[in-house]
Amino acid sequence: MGSLKNEGELEESKDAILYVNGVRKVLSDGLAHLTLLEYLRDSGLTGTKLGCGEGGCGACTVMVSYFDQNSKKCVHQAINACLAPLYSVEGMHVITVEGLGNQKFGLHPVQESLASRHGSQCGFCTPGFIMSMYALLRSNKTPPTEEQIEESLAGNLCRCTGYRPILDAFQVFAKSNIYYTQMVLSRYKNLKTVNLFALQLANPVLVDPTRNC
Incomplete structure (x- = not known):
């Protein structure tokens, strides 16, 4: 995998660093036994579930x-945090569901679509579905097909919904949807025009202090 640091910085720096939701994190010694999931949850980011x-x-x-x-090129990839040793993501930027949006500061369109289409019941699996969909959007230059959306969710299980409302919520990102476009536009009234797909991608992800992807 790639790294946030260039080769010179890797040789000079003794600190293991990564970014989490835009915040620079310096990893202290003695964390090699942790998975990324354990580190995130110990840091208070409990939206990522075990x-x-x-x-x-x-x-x-x-x-x-x-x-x-x-x-x-910049690479955006969905991973299972429970399997990733913490130091395997050194130099990378980790985005969790908390990094997309919340009720206080506003939901990301992926979150909003799932909520408005009743794609969550107990909610335990919801963050994982959201992050898989978000990663697919970030990794595609153009809107994905419905088949690509289904494939991107193959590693996410739901015990409650039967999957139909989840697929309905996410397939609006694969095709033109007048209602959804109007809903998004109503939240961005200051914009005279908007590229819906670009809006769905949200802000660039910081990969290093000089590069956004």
Whole structure:
């Protein structure tokens, strides 16, 4: 995987760092036994859930972003935080469900669509579904197909909904939807025009202090 630091910085720096929801984190010694999930939850980011602990349910899904030195491109990828050793994401930017939005500061369109279409019941699996969908949008230059959306959710399990309302909520991102466009526009009245798909991608993800993706 890529790194937030260039080669010179990696040689000079003794600190292990990563970004979490835009905040620079310095990893202290003695954390090698932790998974990324344990670190996030110990840090108070409890939206990322511990489900099976084996990478099978997707409740712990987060997005990691990094700049790939070989392709010279930014990579956005959904991963199971329960399987990722903490230091495996050194130099990357980790986005959790808390980093997308909340009721106080406003929901991200992915969150809003799932809530408005009754795609959450007990809510335990919801953050994982949201992060899988968000990572798909961030990794695509154009709106994904409905088949791509279904494939992106293959690693997420739900015991309550039967999946139909979840798919309905996310498939609005795959095709033109007049109602949804109007709903989003009503929240951004100061914009005369808006590219709906660009809006769905939200703000750029910080990969290093000089590069946004």
